Amino acid sequence: MAANPMYQFNVYRIGPEIKINNIDxxxxxxxxxxxxxxxxxxxxxxxxxxxxxxxxxIQLLAELSYSFISKMISDTAGSKAKPYFSFIFSLFMFVLFxxxxxxxxxxxxxxxxxxxxxxxxAFIFIGVTIIGFIKHGLGYLKLFVxxxxxxxxxxxxxxxxxxxxxxxxxxxxxxxxxxxxxxxTMMKVFGGFVVSLGIVGGWLPLxxxxxxxxxxxxxxxxxxxxxxxxxCIYLNDALNLHH
Amino acid sequence: MLxxxxxxxxALSLIFTYSxxxxxxxxxxQLNPEFWxxxxxxLVLTFGLLFIILSKFILPKISNNIETRKSQILENIETAxxxxxxxxxxxxxxxxxxNDTKVEAKNFFNSERxxxxxxxxxxRLSLEKDIEKExxxxxxxxxxxxxxxxxxxTKIAIETSSDLVKQLIGEDINKSSLSAIVxxxxxxxxEKHNGI
Numbered sequence: 001m002a003a004n005p006m007y008q009f010n011v012y013r014i015g016p017e018i019k020i021n022n023i024d025x026x027x028x029x030x031x032x033x034x035x036x037x038x039x040x041x042x043x044x045x046x047x048x049x050x051x052x053x054x055x056x057x058i059q060l061l062a063e064l065s066y067s068f069i070s071k072m073i074s075d076t077a078g079s080k081a082k083p084y085f086s087f088i089f090s091l092f093m094f095v096l097f098x099x100x101x102x103x104x105x106x107x108x109x110x111x112x113x114x115x116x117x118x119x120x121x122a123f124i125f126i127g128v129t130i131i132g133f134i135k136h137g138l139g140y141l142k143l144f145v146x147x148x149x150x151x152x153x154x155x156x157x158x159x160x161x162x163x164x165x166x167x168x169x170x171x172x173x174x175x176x177x178x179x180x181x182x183x184x185t186m187m188k189v190f191g192g193f194v195v196s197l198g199i200v201g202g203w204l205p206l207x208x209x210x211x212x213x214x215x216x217x218x219x220x221x222x223x224x225x226x227x228x229x230x231x232c233i234y235l236n237d238a239l240n241l242h243h
Numbered sequence: 244m245l246x247x248x249x250x251x252x253x254a255l256s257l258i259f260t261y262s263x264x265x266x267x268x269x270x271x272x273q274l275n276p277e278f279w280x281x282x283x284x285x286l287v288l289t290f291g292l293l294f295i296i297l298s299k300f301i302l303p304k305i306s307n308n309i310e311t312r313k314s315q316i317l318e319n320i321e322t323a324x325x326x327x328x329x330x331x332x333x334x335x336x337x338x339x340x341x342n343d344t345k346v347e348a349k350n351f352f353n354s355e356r357x358x359x360x361x362x363x364x365x366x367r368l369s370l371e372k373d374i375e376k377e378x379x380x381x382x383x384x385x386x387x388x389x390x391x392x393x394x395x396x397t398k399i400a401i402e403t404s405s406d407l408v409k410q411l412i413g414e415d416i417n418k419s420s421l422s423a424i425v426x427x428x429x430x431x432x433x434e435k436h437n438g439i
Contacts, residue, residue, distance in 0.1 A: 006271060011278040023280050030278065031285035038293040045297065049304035053312055066305045086298030093297075094290055115279045116286050181273065 005188035009112055009181065029108045030116070037097035037110065045093075065093070069228070076229060077236040084235060091120070092228035099180065099220030103213070111223075112180035114173060121173035124231050132238035143237060172230055179223050183216045393429070400425045 013026045048055075048062025055063060069089050073081050081088075095111055102109025110116055132140040144161040145154070190212060193205035401422045408416050 009272040011272060011275075011282070013278075024278070025281045025284040026278075027285070028278055028281055030282050031289070034285050034289040038289045041293060042296055042301070045301045045305070049301055049308065051304075051308055051311075053315055055308075059308070062305055063309055066302070066309065086302050087294060089302060090290070090294040090297045094293060110286075113273050113282060115273070115282050119283050119286055120290075177273070181271075 005185045005192065008108070008184060008188060011108075011113070030110055030113065033098065033101055033108045033110050037094060037101055040101070041090075041093045041097050065089075072229060073232055076232040078240055080239040081232065081235050088228055088231055088235075091124075091231060092224055095120075095176065095227050096221060096224035099224055100217070102180065102184065103217055103220060109180050109184055111176055112184055114177045117173035117177040118169065120227075121169040124172065124234065125169040128231075128234045128238045131235070132241075135239060136241050140238070140241065142241060168234060172227065176223050176227055179219055183212070183219055187212050187216065393433070397422070397425055397429055400429065 011028045011030050013028055014032055015027050017024065018026045044058060045062050048059045050056070050059055052059065066089070069092055070085060073085055073088055077084075098110040101107055102112065129140075132143070136142075144158050144165065146157060146161065149157050187209060190205045190209040194202040194209065196202075197205065401418070404425055405416065405418060405421055408421070
Protein backbone atom coordinates (compact mmCIF):
# COMPACT_ATOMS: atom_id res chain seq x y z
CA MET A 1 0.00 0.00 0.00
CA ALA A 2 2.59 2.54 1.13
CA ALA A 3 4.91 1.46 -1.67
CA ASN A 4 2.65 3.06 -4.24
CA PRO A 5 4.37 6.36 -5.10
CA MET A 6 1.01 8.00 -5.74
CA TYR A 7 -0.41 7.03 -2.39
CA GLN A 8 1.08 10.13 -0.73
CA PHE A 9 -1.23 12.34 -2.78
CA ASN A 10 -4.39 10.73 -1.44
CA VAL A 11 -6.81 13.09 0.20
CA TYR A 12 -8.80 11.69 3.08
CA ARG A 13 -11.29 13.08 5.51
CA ILE A 14 -10.17 14.11 8.98
CA GLY A 15 -13.01 14.23 11.45
CA PRO A 16 -16.68 14.23 10.56
CA GLU A 17 -18.19 14.75 7.16
CA ILE A 18 -19.34 18.33 6.70
CA LYS A 19 -21.99 18.94 4.08
CA ILE A 20 -23.66 22.18 3.11
CA ASN A 21 -26.46 21.86 0.56
CA ASN A 22 -25.26 18.41 -0.31
CA ILE A 23 -21.75 19.75 -1.10
CA ASP A 24 -18.95 17.99 0.70
CA UNK A 25 -16.61 20.48 2.36
CA UNK A 26 -15.16 18.11 4.95
CA UNK A 27 -11.92 18.89 6.69
CA UNK A 28 -9.25 16.81 4.98
CA UNK A 29 -5.52 16.34 5.31
CA UNK A 30 -5.15 18.91 2.51
CA UNK A 31 -7.14 21.40 4.56
CA UNK A 32 -5.03 20.56 7.57
CA UNK A 33 -1.84 21.45 5.78
CA UNK A 34 -3.34 24.63 4.36
CA UNK A 35 -4.25 25.65 7.88
CA UNK A 36 -0.81 24.67 9.22
CA UNK A 37 0.98 26.64 6.49
CA UNK A 38 -1.18 29.72 6.99
CA UNK A 39 -0.76 29.56 10.76
CA UNK A 40 3.01 29.13 10.41
CA UNK A 41 3.19 32.17 8.14
CA UNK A 42 1.06 34.24 10.48
CA UNK A 43 3.02 33.21 13.58
CA UNK A 44 6.44 33.79 12.01
CA UNK A 45 5.54 37.14 10.53
CA UNK A 46 3.67 38.25 13.59
CA UNK A 47 6.78 37.53 15.64
CA UNK A 48 8.67 39.60 13.10
CA UNK A 49 6.68 42.76 13.76
CA UNK A 50 8.26 43.71 17.06
CA UNK A 51 9.19 47.35 16.99
CA UNK A 52 12.88 47.40 17.58
CA UNK A 53 15.49 49.37 15.75
CA UNK A 54 17.96 46.50 15.81
CA UNK A 55 16.01 43.49 14.57
CA UNK A 56 16.20 40.04 16.09
CA UNK A 57 16.47 36.96 13.87
CA ILE A 58 12.79 36.46 13.15
CA GLN A 59 12.27 40.16 12.56
CA LEU A 60 15.24 40.16 10.22
CA LEU A 61 13.72 37.22 8.35
CA ALA A 62 10.36 38.95 8.06
CA GLU A 63 11.89 42.23 6.93
CA LEU A 64 14.24 40.53 4.47
CA SER A 65 11.35 38.63 2.86
CA TYR A 66 9.35 41.85 2.82
CA SER A 67 12.05 43.73 0.98
CA PHE A 68 12.80 40.70 -1.24
CA ILE A 69 9.22 40.52 -2.51
CA SER A 70 8.81 44.27 -2.70
CA LYS A 71 11.96 44.46 -4.81
CA MET A 72 10.74 41.61 -7.00
CA ILE A 73 7.45 43.39 -7.61
CA SER A 74 8.99 46.77 -8.33
CA ASP A 75 11.54 45.15 -10.67
CA THR A 76 9.02 43.24 -12.75
CA ALA A 77 5.79 45.22 -12.50
CA GLY A 78 6.99 48.71 -11.65
CA SER A 79 5.71 51.09 -9.01
CA LYS A 80 2.10 50.79 -10.17
CA ALA A 81 1.94 47.31 -8.67
CA LYS A 82 2.41 48.59 -5.11
CA PRO A 83 -1.28 48.08 -4.15
CA TYR A 84 -1.02 44.39 -5.04
CA PHE A 85 2.00 43.86 -2.85
CA SER A 86 0.19 42.16 0.01
CA PHE A 87 -1.59 39.77 -2.33
CA ILE A 88 1.62 38.70 -4.02
CA PHE A 89 3.35 38.48 -0.66
CA SER A 90 0.64 36.19 0.72
CA LEU A 91 0.64 34.17 -2.48
CA PHE A 92 4.39 33.65 -2.44
CA MET A 93 4.44 32.81 1.25
CA PHE A 94 1.47 30.46 0.98
CA VAL A 95 2.94 28.51 -1.94
CA LEU A 96 6.40 28.49 -0.36
CA PHE A 97 5.17 27.23 3.00
CA UNK A 98 2.90 24.60 1.41
CA UNK A 99 5.83 23.38 -0.70
CA UNK A 100 8.18 23.37 2.27
CA UNK A 101 5.76 21.61 4.61
CA UNK A 102 5.38 19.01 1.87
CA UNK A 103 9.09 18.25 2.23
CA UNK A 104 8.56 16.84 5.71
CA UNK A 105 8.26 13.04 5.45
CA UNK A 106 4.71 11.67 5.83
CA UNK A 107 3.27 15.13 5.38
CA UNK A 108 0.98 16.23 2.60
CA UNK A 109 1.85 18.64 -0.20
CA UNK A 110 -1.08 20.95 -0.82
CA UNK A 111 0.40 22.35 -4.01
CA UNK A 112 0.77 18.91 -5.58
CA UNK A 113 -2.95 18.99 -6.33
CA UNK A 114 -3.98 20.47 -9.65
CA UNK A 115 -7.22 21.78 -8.24
CA UNK A 116 -5.46 23.93 -5.64
CA UNK A 117 -2.94 25.40 -8.04
CA UNK A 118 -5.58 25.83 -10.71
CA UNK A 119 -7.85 27.78 -8.38
CA UNK A 120 -4.98 30.06 -7.46
CA UNK A 121 -3.95 30.49 -11.10
CA ALA A 122 -7.52 31.03 -12.26
CA PHE A 123 -8.06 33.64 -9.58
CA ILE A 124 -4.88 35.43 -10.67
CA PHE A 125 -5.88 35.17 -14.33
CA ILE A 126 -9.36 36.53 -13.76
CA GLY A 127 -8.09 39.23 -11.42
CA VAL A 128 -5.38 40.35 -13.84
CA THR A 129 -7.84 40.43 -16.74
CA ILE A 130 -10.30 42.51 -14.72
CA ILE A 131 -7.53 44.90 -13.66
CA GLY A 132 -6.42 45.19 -17.28
CA PHE A 133 -9.90 46.06 -18.50
CA ILE A 134 -10.44 48.52 -15.66
CA LYS A 135 -7.15 50.31 -16.32
CA HIS A 136 -7.27 50.38 -20.11
CA GLY A 137 -10.88 49.64 -21.06
CA LEU A 138 -11.16 47.92 -24.40
CA GLY A 139 -7.64 49.12 -25.12
CA TYR A 140 -6.50 46.15 -23.12
CA LEU A 141 -7.29 44.04 -26.20
CA LYS A 142 -4.24 45.67 -27.80
CA LEU A 143 -2.29 43.15 -25.78
CA PHE A 144 -3.18 40.62 -28.46
CA VAL A 145 -1.92 42.82 -31.29
CA UNK A 146 1.84 43.23 -31.02
CA UNK A 147 3.24 46.25 -32.82
CA UNK A 148 5.57 45.90 -35.75
CA UNK A 149 4.00 42.74 -37.13
CA UNK A 150 3.32 42.51 -40.89
CA UNK A 151 -0.38 42.70 -41.77
CA UNK A 152 -0.23 39.31 -43.44
CA UNK A 153 0.83 37.59 -40.26
CA UNK A 154 -1.46 39.57 -37.99
CA UNK A 155 -4.48 37.21 -37.93
CA UNK A 156 -2.24 34.29 -37.07
CA UNK A 157 -0.35 36.25 -34.42
CA UNK A 158 -3.56 37.46 -32.80
CA UNK A 159 -4.85 33.91 -32.59
CA UNK A 160 -1.57 32.72 -31.10
CA UNK A 161 -1.56 35.59 -28.62
CA UNK A 162 -5.11 34.86 -27.52
CA UNK A 163 -4.34 31.18 -27.09
CA UNK A 164 -1.19 31.97 -25.12
CA UNK A 165 -3.11 34.42 -22.95
CA UNK A 166 -5.89 31.92 -22.27
CA UNK A 167 -3.43 29.16 -21.51
CA UNK A 168 -1.79 31.27 -18.83
CA UNK A 169 -3.77 29.83 -15.91
CA UNK A 170 -3.18 26.31 -17.15
CA UNK A 171 0.55 26.77 -17.63
CA UNK A 172 0.83 28.54 -14.29
CA UNK A 173 -1.06 25.88 -12.37
CA UNK A 174 0.33 22.86 -14.16
CA UNK A 175 3.90 24.10 -13.74
CA UNK A 176 3.62 24.17 -9.97
CA UNK A 177 1.50 21.08 -9.65
CA UNK A 178 3.63 18.96 -11.99
CA UNK A 179 6.88 20.03 -10.38
CA UNK A 180 5.63 19.18 -6.93
CA UNK A 181 4.06 15.92 -7.95
CA UNK A 182 6.99 14.75 -10.04
CA UNK A 183 9.52 15.53 -7.33
CA UNK A 184 7.60 13.81 -4.60
CA THR A 185 6.82 10.80 -6.77
CA MET A 186 10.46 10.48 -7.70
CA MET A 187 11.53 10.59 -4.06
CA LYS A 188 8.97 8.00 -3.22
CA VAL A 189 10.14 5.77 -6.08
CA PHE A 190 13.75 6.01 -4.95
CA GLY A 191 12.63 5.33 -1.41
CA GLY A 192 10.89 2.20 -2.73
CA PHE A 193 14.17 1.18 -4.42
CA VAL A 194 15.97 1.49 -1.10
CA VAL A 195 13.49 -0.90 0.49
CA SER A 196 13.34 -3.39 -2.37
CA LEU A 197 17.11 -3.54 -2.96
CA GLY A 198 17.81 -3.97 0.72
CA ILE A 199 21.08 -3.49 2.54
CA VAL A 200 23.18 -4.63 -0.44
CA GLY A 201 22.01 -2.41 -3.25
CA GLY A 202 19.92 0.11 -1.43
CA TRP A 203 22.73 2.58 -0.82
CA LEU A 204 22.74 4.00 -4.32
CA PRO A 205 19.03 4.94 -4.40
CA LEU A 206 19.40 6.17 -0.83
CA UNK A 207 22.11 8.57 -2.00
CA UNK A 208 19.86 9.62 -4.86
CA UNK A 209 17.07 10.16 -2.40
CA UNK A 210 19.24 12.38 -0.24
CA UNK A 211 20.37 14.38 -3.26
CA UNK A 212 16.79 14.63 -4.49
CA UNK A 213 15.69 15.98 -1.12
CA UNK A 214 18.10 18.86 -1.52
CA UNK A 215 16.95 19.39 -5.08
CA UNK A 216 13.32 19.30 -4.04
CA UNK A 217 13.86 21.94 -1.38
CA UNK A 218 15.41 24.10 -4.07
CA UNK A 219 12.49 23.36 -6.37
CA UNK A 220 10.02 24.16 -3.59
CA UNK A 221 11.52 27.62 -3.23
CA UNK A 222 12.02 28.10 -6.94
CA UNK A 223 8.46 27.17 -7.88
CA UNK A 224 7.03 29.51 -5.30
CA UNK A 225 9.29 32.24 -6.68
CA UNK A 226 8.33 31.43 -10.26
CA UNK A 227 4.64 31.42 -9.35
CA UNK A 228 4.96 34.83 -7.72
CA UNK A 229 7.12 36.34 -10.42
CA UNK A 230 4.83 35.13 -13.20
CA UNK A 231 1.95 36.72 -11.34
CA CYS A 232 3.99 39.92 -11.29
CA ILE A 233 4.63 39.66 -15.03
CA TYR A 234 0.94 39.14 -15.80
CA LEU A 235 0.17 42.07 -13.54
CA ASN A 236 2.76 44.10 -15.40
CA ASP A 237 0.99 43.31 -18.69
CA ALA A 238 -2.27 44.49 -17.21
CA LEU A 239 -0.87 47.64 -15.56
CA ASN A 240 1.65 48.87 -18.13
CA LEU A 241 0.37 48.04 -21.55
CA HIS A 242 3.43 48.35 -23.74
CA HIS A 243 3.61 46.07 -26.66
CA MET B 244 31.51 -0.04 -16.68
CA LEU B 245 30.16 1.77 -13.63
CA UNK B 246 27.34 3.15 -15.75
CA UNK B 247 26.41 -0.33 -16.86
CA UNK B 248 26.29 -1.58 -13.28
CA UNK B 249 24.14 1.34 -12.16
CA UNK B 250 21.85 0.83 -15.09
CA UNK B 251 21.48 -2.85 -14.33
CA UNK B 252 20.74 -2.01 -10.72
CA UNK B 253 18.08 0.44 -11.73
CA ALA B 254 16.47 -1.95 -14.20
CA LEU B 255 16.48 -4.71 -11.65
CA SER B 256 14.95 -2.55 -8.96
CA LEU B 257 12.33 -1.25 -11.38
CA ILE B 258 11.27 -4.81 -12.06
CA PHE B 259 11.14 -5.47 -8.33
CA THR B 260 9.01 -2.45 -7.57
CA TYR B 261 6.70 -3.06 -10.49
CA SER B 262 6.13 -6.60 -9.30
CA UNK B 263 5.55 -5.28 -5.79
CA UNK B 264 3.05 -2.68 -6.92
CA UNK B 265 1.29 -4.57 -9.64
CA UNK B 266 -1.30 -5.70 -7.17
CA UNK B 267 -2.42 -2.16 -6.39
CA UNK B 268 -4.40 0.09 -8.62
CA UNK B 269 -2.54 3.12 -9.95
CA UNK B 270 -3.87 6.47 -11.09
CA UNK B 271 -3.54 9.99 -9.79
CA UNK B 272 -5.50 10.92 -6.71
CA GLN B 273 -5.29 14.50 -7.94
CA LEU B 274 -7.76 13.72 -10.70
CA ASN B 275 -10.31 12.23 -8.34
CA PRO B 276 -12.94 14.95 -7.98
CA GLU B 277 -14.29 13.62 -4.71
CA PHE B 278 -12.62 16.28 -2.53
CA TRP B 279 -12.21 19.06 -5.09
CA UNK B 280 -14.95 21.22 -3.66
CA UNK B 281 -13.62 20.70 -0.14
CA UNK B 282 -10.11 21.66 -1.25
CA UNK B 283 -11.37 24.76 -3.04
CA UNK B 284 -13.42 25.75 -0.02
CA UNK B 285 -10.56 25.35 2.42
CA LEU B 286 -8.10 27.00 0.06
CA VAL B 287 -10.33 30.05 -0.30
CA LEU B 288 -10.93 30.13 3.44
CA THR B 289 -7.31 29.75 4.59
CA PHE B 290 -5.75 31.81 1.84
CA GLY B 291 -8.39 34.49 2.21
CA LEU B 292 -7.85 34.72 5.94
CA LEU B 293 -4.08 34.68 5.46
CA PHE B 294 -4.33 37.48 2.91
CA ILE B 295 -6.63 39.58 5.05
CA ILE B 296 -4.59 39.21 8.24
CA LEU B 297 -1.29 39.78 6.46
CA SER B 298 -2.46 42.83 4.54
CA LYS B 299 -4.44 44.41 7.38
CA PHE B 300 -2.28 43.74 10.40
CA ILE B 301 1.15 42.30 9.76
CA LEU B 302 2.53 43.82 6.57
CA PRO B 303 1.79 47.45 7.53
CA LYS B 304 3.63 46.91 10.78
CA ILE B 305 6.65 45.45 8.98
CA SER B 306 6.75 48.26 6.43
CA ASN B 307 6.28 50.75 9.24
CA ASN B 308 9.20 49.22 11.09
CA ILE B 309 11.39 49.40 8.01
CA GLU B 310 10.39 53.02 7.39
CA THR B 311 10.99 54.09 10.99
CA ARG B 312 14.36 52.39 10.94
CA LYS B 313 15.27 54.17 7.74
CA SER B 314 14.18 57.56 9.08
CA GLN B 315 15.87 56.90 12.39
CA ILE B 316 19.11 56.05 10.65
CA LEU B 317 18.86 59.21 8.54
CA GLU B 318 18.11 61.26 11.63
CA ASN B 319 21.04 59.72 13.47
CA ILE B 320 23.37 60.43 10.56
CA GLU B 321 22.12 64.01 10.48
CA THR B 322 22.69 64.56 14.18
CA ALA B 323 26.08 62.89 13.92
CA UNK B 324 27.02 65.28 11.12
CA UNK B 325 25.80 68.23 13.11
CA UNK B 326 27.72 67.18 16.16
CA UNK B 327 30.83 66.59 14.13
CA UNK B 328 30.62 70.09 12.70
CA UNK B 329 30.13 71.45 16.19
CA UNK B 330 33.14 69.61 17.49
CA UNK B 331 35.20 70.87 14.59
CA UNK B 332 34.15 74.40 15.43
CA UNK B 333 34.92 73.85 19.06
CA UNK B 334 38.32 72.43 18.23
CA UNK B 335 39.07 75.49 16.10
CA UNK B 336 37.99 77.77 18.92
CA UNK B 337 40.12 75.82 21.31
CA UNK B 338 43.14 76.10 19.02
CA UNK B 339 42.54 79.81 18.65
CA UNK B 340 42.33 80.31 22.38
CA UNK B 341 45.52 78.37 22.92
CA ASN B 342 47.33 80.38 20.26
CA ASP B 343 46.10 83.66 21.71
CA THR B 344 47.21 82.71 25.19
CA LYS B 345 50.57 81.64 23.85
CA VAL B 346 51.08 84.97 22.13
CA GLU B 347 49.89 86.82 25.21
CA ALA B 348 52.20 84.85 27.44
CA LYS B 349 55.11 85.58 25.13
CA ASN B 350 54.33 89.28 25.04
CA PHE B 351 53.93 89.40 28.76
CA PHE B 352 57.17 87.53 29.26
CA ASN B 353 59.01 89.78 26.85
CA SER B 354 57.71 93.00 28.34
CA GLU B 355 58.49 91.83 31.86
CA ARG B 356 61.96 90.81 30.85
CA UNK B 357 62.50 94.16 29.17
CA UNK B 358 61.32 95.90 32.33
CA UNK B 359 63.62 93.84 34.50
CA UNK B 360 66.52 94.42 32.14
CA UNK B 361 65.87 98.16 32.12
CA UNK B 362 65.66 98.19 35.85
CA UNK B 363 68.91 96.30 36.16
CA UNK B 364 70.56 98.63 33.69
CA UNK B 365 69.35 101.71 35.49
CA UNK B 366 70.51 100.43 38.81
CA ARG B 367 73.84 99.43 37.42
CA LEU B 368 74.28 102.79 35.79
CA SER B 369 73.46 104.67 38.96
CA LEU B 370 75.69 102.34 40.89
CA GLU B 371 78.49 102.89 38.44
CA LYS B 372 78.00 106.60 38.71
CA ASP B 373 78.14 106.41 42.48
CA ILE B 374 81.16 104.21 42.33
CA GLU B 375 82.88 106.61 39.96
CA LYS B 376 82.08 109.48 42.21
CA GLU B 377 83.41 107.60 45.16
CA UNK B 378 86.50 106.67 43.22
CA UNK B 379 87.09 110.24 42.17
CA UNK B 380 86.61 111.37 45.72
CA UNK B 381 88.94 108.71 46.99
CA UNK B 382 91.53 109.58 44.37
CA UNK B 383 91.32 113.22 45.31
CA UNK B 384 91.74 112.33 48.93
CA UNK B 385 94.63 110.09 48.06
CA UNK B 386 96.22 112.79 46.00
CA UNK B 387 95.79 115.29 48.81
CA UNK B 388 97.09 112.78 51.27
CA UNK B 389 100.06 112.12 49.02
CA UNK B 390 100.86 115.77 48.79
CA UNK B 391 100.41 116.56 52.48
CA UNK B 392 102.18 113.38 53.54
CA UNK B 393 105.23 114.21 51.43
CA UNK B 394 105.46 117.67 52.88
CA UNK B 395 105.01 116.33 56.36
CA UNK B 396 107.52 113.57 55.76
CA THR B 397 110.10 116.02 54.46
CA LYS B 398 109.45 118.34 57.43
CA ILE B 399 109.75 115.45 59.86
CA ALA B 400 112.80 114.20 58.04
CA ILE B 401 114.40 117.63 58.19
CA GLU B 402 113.62 118.04 61.83
CA THR B 403 114.82 114.56 62.75
CA SER B 404 117.93 114.90 60.66
CA SER B 405 118.66 118.33 62.23
CA ASP B 406 118.12 116.85 65.67
CA LEU B 407 120.39 113.92 64.80
CA VAL B 408 123.05 116.19 63.46
CA LYS B 409 122.78 118.41 66.57
CA GLN B 410 123.21 115.46 68.83
CA LEU B 411 126.04 114.02 66.77
CA ILE B 412 127.97 117.15 66.22
CA GLY B 413 126.57 119.31 68.93
CA GLU B 414 125.89 122.38 66.88
CA ASP B 415 123.16 123.78 64.64
CA ILE B 416 123.51 123.50 60.91
CA ASN B 417 121.94 125.66 58.33
CA LYS B 418 118.45 124.42 58.01
CA SER B 419 118.05 125.32 54.37
CA SER B 420 120.99 123.20 53.22
CA LEU B 421 119.70 120.33 55.26
CA SER B 422 116.30 120.59 53.80
CA ALA B 423 117.79 120.65 50.28
CA ILE B 424 119.63 117.42 50.96
CA VAL B 425 116.56 115.77 52.44
CA UNK B 426 114.39 116.83 49.53
CA UNK B 427 116.91 115.58 47.10
CA UNK B 428 117.09 112.24 48.85
CA UNK B 429 113.38 111.94 49.25
CA UNK B 430 112.87 112.76 45.57
CA UNK B 431 115.27 110.02 44.62
CA UNK B 432 113.55 107.70 47.03
CA UNK B 433 110.09 108.63 45.67
CA GLU B 434 111.22 108.05 42.12
CA LYS B 435 112.54 104.67 43.11
CA HIS B 436 109.30 104.01 44.92
CA ASN B 437 107.08 105.00 42.06
CA GLY B 438 109.13 102.82 39.76
CA ILE B 439 110.08 105.60 37.31
